[in-house]
Amino acid sequence: MNALEAILSRRTSKVLVDPDKPWEVTGSLKEFLPEILLAAESAPFHYPAHRSHKHPDHDSPVPWRIHCLDGEGCRQLLKIIRTRDVAAGKIPAMLAAAEYLALTTWLPTPGDPSDNPGQYFDPTLENMEHIAAASAAIQNMLIAATARGVPNYWSSGGLLREEEWMKRLDIPASQILLGAIFFFPREETFPHRPMEIAPGKMRSQKGKQSSWVRFMRPMAENP
Numbered sequence: 001m002n003a004l005e006a007i008l009s010r011r012t013s014k015v016l017v018d019p020d021k022p023w024e025v026t027g028s029l030k031e032f033l034p035e036i037l038l039a040a041e042s043a044p045f046h047y048p049a050h051r052s053h054k055h056p057d058h059d060s061p062v063p064w065r066i067h068c069l070d071g072e073g074c075r076q077l078l079k080i081i082r083t084r085d086v087a088a089g090k091i092p093a094m095l096a097a098a099e100y101l102a103l104t105t106w107l108p109t110p111g112d113p114s115d116n117p118g119q120y121f122d123p124t125l126e127n128m129e130h131i132a133a134a135s136a137a138i139q140n141m142l143i144a145a146t147a148r149g150v151p152n153y154w155s156s157g158g159l160l161r162e163e164e165w166m167k168r169l170d171i172p173a174s175q176i177l178l179g180a181i182f183f184f185p186r187e188e189t190f191p192h193r194p195m196e197i198a199p200g201k202m203r204s205q206k207g208k209q210s211s212w213v214r215f216m217r218p219m220a221e222n223p
């Protein structure tokens, strides 16, 4: 599959399995993960991450971090979630099937909290571009996975965004979760297993191209 074919065939695929009967981990995506991470690494970025995010083991200037759980880790997380009486939506059903979960954060440049009290993050151009770069890294992973026939899904993370779960996953509070990216076994490996594949809710809502693109010329005069 070439790059354009992969981009055009990418789609949200939520592989949902009965959380009481999680799939055995196959390890079948091990060979693809390095490529998927390389695709993330190939994303552009404009500004280096703020120095406060530098960690001896993770000192890259890229404004994203990827915290990766393998299949075993997904099943362990599923177990922990199920011991707690929490509303977790479809997350358990996907943790029961996933071979990898890439919890992808972006690294906000801190501002002066008194400038924007109660704000989630400092609303600067630099932070907007940090989010943009981290989003490009995620999209690259989705496309690489698609090119290799790996069903994938970009979730906001649901309960995993909450402080308790971020702590359990040892994700620094200074990082903001941008996506919990699920990678599922390739479809040919689960032809007879009971499951459902749910599409993205907004898939058919994108509208015609003419509703979001326009071709234009600049005005010579100041309007």
Ligand SMILES: Cc1cc2nc3c(=O)[nH]c(=O)nc-3n(C[C@H](O)[C@H](O)[C@H](O)COP(=O)(O)O)c2cc1C
Binding pocket: 010, 011, 012, 013, 154, 155, 156, 157, 158, 178, 179, 199, 200, 201, 202, 203
């Ligand atoms: C930033 C971001 C967060 C998303 N979070 C969720 C989510 O939490 N739950 C969900 O069902 N879909 C989520 N999606 C996936 C969208 O539902 C999906 O992209 C949309 O329905 C279009 O379908 P497609 O990906 O097949 O084109 C997210 C997508 C993006 C870009």
